[in-house]
Amino acid sequence: MNIGFPQLESLVVRRGLCTGCGSCVGICPSAALSMSRVYGEPMPVCTGVCSSCGLCSRICPGNDVPLLELERHCFGRNRKPALADLGVYRNSYNGYARDDFIRKKGASGGVVTALLVHALETGIIDCAIVAGFNTEKPWLTEAKIAASREEIVDAAQSKYAVVPVNMRIREAVKRGYRRIALVGLPCHIHAVRKMQYYGIPRDISVKIKLTIGLFCASQFYFEGTRHILVEWCGIDKMEEIARLEYRGGDWPGHFVVQLRNGETVTVDRHRYVYHMLMPHYKRDRCEMCIDWSSELADIAVGDYWAPQRTGPDYYGTSALLVRSSAGEEVVKSAVEEKVVYLEDLDPDKLCSSVGFEMKKHGAAYRLAQRQQFGWPTPNYHMQVDYTPFFRDFHMAPEKKES
Ligand code: SF4
Ligand code: SF4
Ligand code: SF4
Structure with a gap:
């Protein structure tokens, strides 16, 4: 059995289980791997000579x-x-x-x-x-x-x-x-x-x-960010962007884009997280x-x-x-x-x-x-109890200064 990068690729990357953590690239002793972008997402690819040491498969959390x-x-x-x-x-x-x-x-x-x-x-x-x-x-x-x-x-x-x-x-x-x-x-x-x-x-x-x-x-997915930029901020050329923040400004922090022409565009956090990223681009x-x-x-x-x-x-x-x-x-x-x-x-x-x-x-x-259904899933080697339980959402905040 090949224990080189092809194994990691077939067991993790091609089954949609890669988290994009970068560890395989970061530890490869042969410097054989690099991160490329596929559909805008970081994905490990073999660009050098893999010695089939098997380390990448061993430490991968995917x-x-x-x-x-x-x-x-x-x-x-x-x-x-x-x-x-x-x-x-x-x-x-x-x-x-x-x-x-x-x-x-x-x-x-x-x-x-x-x-x-x-x-x-x-x-x-x-x-x-x-x-x-x-x-x-x-x-x-x-x-x-x-x-x-x-x-x-x-x-x-x-x-x-x-x-x-x-x-x-x-x-x-x-x-x-x-x-x-x-x-x-x-x-x-x-x-x-x-x-x-x-x-x-x-x-x-x-x-x-x-x-x-x-x-x-x-x-x-970065595609979610791209949709916010184009559809809500009116920016279709990424080169116009001088700085981007996902939690910019005062807490809780908003989507703030500074343009090279000096303008700033802000999208409210609630709107961009709960109406774009969370429902559509997880x-x-x-x-x-x-x-x-x-x-x-x-x-x-x-x-x-x-x-x-x-x-x-x-x-x-x-x-x-x-x-x-x-x-x-x-x-x-x-x-x-x-x-x-x-x-x-x-x-x-x-x-x-x-x-x-x-x-x-x-x-x-x-x-x-x-x-x-036998779909590809990560194995965490534990059962998680998802039984619903009551939580008190009305507890008073504790704010005190020393
Ligand atoms: S040399 Fe080892 S760590 Fe690097 S890609 Fe090949 S199997 Fe993975
Ligand atoms: S170590 Fe595994 S999860 Fe992390 S980038 Fe490499 S393939 Fe993806
Ligand atoms: S949800 Fe899990 S797999 Fe996804 S980025 Fe967070 S820690 Fe990684």
């Missing part, structure tokens, strides 16, 4: 994620069974970056950016692999290696199109970085944990010291993904969109689940140094999020449906 096995390896134990399934965590918080510039630059509270800058400036990490935009074509997302405060801040905010973040891992190691942080969606973190679990490639996997995972309800692989809260990350961060969290002059906050000792060390130090403000958060509140329902119930049910 078709196989032994979630509980990886969890035990990362955290030394498994989650407690519960309907409100958020994985293993030590603490849960809600908070924001104390630096006002970073807080407003972030999608919701700026905590990821603040933690990364803090970790870099205190020597906990020496670089961070993050999601940014292409400099020449600023409407296209791109993975970046950020090794300065400016580069980290520049990559702040969510991107609602695939970013193959992990494709930069080997490059970061080649540049001499030894304490690498990686910020990604749950599927990016699954791949990193598979590398660490299997110890492959060893020269890379041991150098990833910190993973910050973002809550992820779904990722979207990636098919994401429909089967059961991890919302980045269950394998050292620190999981996100907006949980509880209805009571809206209101005038509200900047937004980040919710955090701190899962590992590595994550705890960074968070503790950032609180002590007054880099971030955090208050305890009742973790059950996270279950009021639309993302929780979409993943832990909707996707889990959809996965079972597809399996029943």
